[in-house]
Amino acid sequence: MTDAAAHSTSTTDRALTLKALYEAQEIVRVVNVWDAVSARVVAALPQTTAIATAGHSIAASFGYADGTMSVDLALQGARTIADAVDLPVTADLDDGYDEPGETIRRAIGFGIVGANVEDRLRPFDEAVSRVRAITRAAQEEGVEFQLNARTDAMFLGGERSLDDRIADAVARGRAFLDEGAALVFVPGAVTADVVERLVEGIGWGKISVIGLPGALPASAYEKLGVARISYGPLPQRAALAALQNLAEDLYGEGVIPVDLPALN
DSSP states (O other), rough: HHHHHHHHHHHHHHHHHHHHHHHHSEEEOOOBBBBBHHHHHHHHHOOOOOBBBBOOOOOOOOOOOTTTOOOOHHHHHHHHHHHSSSSSSEETTTTTSOOOHHHHHHHTTTTEEEEEEETTTHHHHHHHHHHHHHHHHHHTTOOEEEEEEEEEETTOOTSOOHHHHHHHHHHHHHHHHHOOSEEETTTTTTSSHHHHHHHHOOOTTEEEEEEEESSOOOOHHEEEEEEEEEOOHHHHHHHHHHHHHHHHHHHHOOSSOOOOOOOO
């Protein structure tokens, strides 16, 4: 078997693994990473079943603000992570860039088997057509690519009423699923009543959320019918805060603490 054929088989298998995780009764918990070493640290934990990248964090590691790095850098960062671990990798690919289908085609070629792609509240038909382009590209590549299609109806809803934002999220989510998305990612769904309404409208086991300070715990989301929870840039923020605190200590006593945490 050629290296290319082996890679293709591995990608196919990992996509099916991620699909099974998304369809299981248990909520999938993914701790977002941003480079090879953070991916390996998280992958080393026995609880880790899949790896998710954080676009915000990858952008920061390259010196860019969230949403401003090029598609080439985004894919380079995701590829580095996919090459570092033996688990399914789902990548945060912003809005899919100018040609979302081609972005996903390239991602699949790098061994990435899922992605978050956001609608940024584009007009409804345009947002749906971009999801369609992604799923068709994946079909042409012969991979069960797991698109976690993000709608910003709640997050960027502006002055619209809560009812209007939920209705828009539900309409977009249903349309995304009809086009072949695996899940619908709804940032801003942080309370039980909102999650219940979204799950009722979009479907049990079809919603993805972000875990935030003060939001519901993962177990509560699971009971409400949420399929996946991720944490965006917060793991990187925690890691960098720990680094900054250590540096502050070293500028003081100048000695590594004896109780420095050890990696598993």
